[in-house]
Structures are given as C-alpha cells and as structure tokens.
Amino acid sequence: MDALFIMHASQDPGSIMAAAFTVAALTPLMAALISRMRDSNLYTDVRGGTPRGTGLVPWIVLSVFMPEPLRSPVVIMGLLAFIDDLSGRRRIRDLPVEWGQLSRGLGIIAVTILTYPIMGPAALLVALMIQPLNIADMQPGVACSLTVIMSLLAAAIAFAAGSDIYLPLLVLAVCAAYSPLDYLGRIMMGEVGNHSFAVALGLAFYVAGGPWSVLMLFLTAPLVTAILRRGNLTGFLEEKIGIENPTFGDLYMDVMTGGGLGDLLRRILLGRRSFRVDNPVLIAVGVRRLLFNPYASHGSENR
Numbered sequence: 001m002d003a004l005f006i007m008h009a010s011q012d013p014g015s016i017m018a019a020a021f022t023v024a025a026l027t028p029l030m031a032a033l034i035s036r037m038r039d040s041n042l043y044t045d046v047r048g049g050t051p052r053g054t055g056l057v058p059w060i061v062l063s064v065f066m067p068e069p070l071r072s073p074v075v076i077m078g079l080l081a082f083i084d085d086l087s088g089r090r091r092i093r094d095l096p097v098e099w100g101q102l103s104r105g106l107g108i109i110a111v112t113i114l115t116y117p118i119m120g121p122a123a124l125l126v127a128l129m130i131q132p133l134n135i136a137d138m139q140p141g142v143a144c145s146l147t148v149i150m151s152l153l154a155a156a157i158a159f160a161a162g163s164d165i166y167l168p169l170l171v172l173a174v175c176a177a178y179s180p181l182d183y184l185g186r187i188m189m190g191e192v193g194n195h196s197f198a199v200a201l202g203l204a205f206y207v208a209g210g211p212w213s214v215l216m217l218f219l220t221a222p223l224v225t226a227i228l229r230r231g232n233l234t235g236f237l238e239e240k241i242g243i244e245n246p247t248f249g250d251l252y253m254d255v256m257t258g259g260g261l262g263d264l265l266r267r268i269l270l271g272r273r274s275f276r277v278d279n280p281v282l283i284a285v286g287v288r289r290l291l292f293n294p295y296a297s298h299g300s301e302n303r
Helices: 002-008 013-035 053-065 071-087 099-119 122-128 130-136 142-161 166-183 190-209 211-228 230-241 248-257 259-270 280-284
Strands: none
Touching: 013 053, 013 166, 053 071, 053 166, 053 190, 071 099, 071 190, 099 122, 099 130, 099 190, 122 130, 122 190, 122 211, 130 142, 130 190, 130 211, 130 248, 130 259, 142 166, 142 190, 142 211, 166 190, 190 211, 211 230, 211 248, 230 248, 248 280
C-alpha cells in the first residue's frame, strides 16, 4: 500500500513550502475579488457578510500538489462543492432537493467510486468526512483548527508507522497558510474549501495508517468539532432545533449527521414522523439528535 503512494509522492520539502506560499499570497486576493461579487452566492450574510468561496485557493493548490492517484478525488469533490457554493439554496424545480444537496451527494458518490479500488470500504468514510468539516466552517477558525489538529495527528501516525509523511504535511501547510483571515472571521472556506480539506485529510490518514486510521479520523473529527463549537452548537440546538438541555452526545451527533444533507436524508427516511427519546443513556450518546426530524417540527439550518 505505502509503496504505491511513496512512488508517486514528491519528497521535496520545497513543494510544501511552495504550496504554502502560493496559498498565503492568493487567499487575500481571492477574498478581495469575491467581496466585489456581493450579489452572488459566493458572498454570504453569514458572519455579517463574508466571502465564502475563498476556499477556491486551497482547493486549486491541493489539486496541483497532491500526488497521483490521490489528486482526482480532491479535484472532483472540489468542483462539485463549488457548484454547491454557486447555487446556494436554490431548489431543483418543484423537488424538495436543492442543487447544492445534489452536487454534494454526487461528490460523495464520485469520491467513493474513485477511491474504492485503492482503499476498499474506507473510501466511503473518506467521502463522508465532508460533514464535520462543513459544520466546522460555520464558525470562524474552527475548520482551520480541526484541519490542523487532524493533519498533525496524521503526521504522527505516519511517522510512527514509517509511512509517507508528505500528504499530512501538505494539508497542514496549505491550511495554515490559508487560515489567518479565517480566524479573524473575514473569510470562509465555503463548500469548495472545507470539502477539499475533508477529502485530503481522509486520504492523508489512509496513507499514514490504512483503513483503521481513516476510521479513527471519521470518529474523532466530529468529537473535536463538537468540542471547539460547544457553546455555539448548544445554543443552536436549544433555540433553533428545540432540544432542551443538549448533551455532548447531541452535539456530537449533530456534527456527524446534521446539516442540510443529513436532514434531507431524515426527510426521505422519516417523512413527517418524529420520535421522542427519553432514555437518558440514549440521550447521552446522541440518539435523540440522530432521530430528530426538523421536517416534523420547526427546525432551522442556520448555524
């Protein structure tokens, strides 16, 4: 497994430095450009008005510096995610599905198909990593912190296992170079950025330690996101969703299964039905949020 990736990966630290420099130089320019497009869906009223398509820069740079055969999944996911950014919340004719939800779903399918020959069932977990990164991006700096923490963990796993460390360091460098304006709340990754980082992280963990490392990422990333966004998510679940006294399990499950795509699946599977969960053990592990159906109440997706 490792030989395949090491054979294709550039070991030159200069490549990582060049990627970081490019992102640091182009991110402010992209933010300024999008700020002139206030009537487009790339400029959102989240955070009081923010250019959210700035994640185009890390997506392009990751696409250039990622080694083959891992480049294609990032390219495809980023492209479909950018369609999501451009389309906003527009529905497909009279269907209860948004263009963005469709493109996101197609991205999950495409990444799974592209990576399955390489990593088997772990491919689906890599594709599903877009969920916690997407939720994290709704609060300044959280998606960056999550990406940095996870890429450092991937680097540590790779070092301990004697695997190729290039990919974790590339993701770390690109995110760190992008992050200053995001921490200030002046830009957002948008779907194109957070989805690209999500897939790149999943691939980095697979290269570092195989399928079990990907499973670790899949379970740990929502945990870190829930910790970093604890106050914000608690208020959201109480005030917008209507869940009283949310437990940490509710927060964790909201990160793992919430958002537009998750709630669309609830709508498809549950219709207008709702389930009341009173068992304290089930509440503690997040089953209450898992079964909560916003289409059976007055939930909101604004985070």
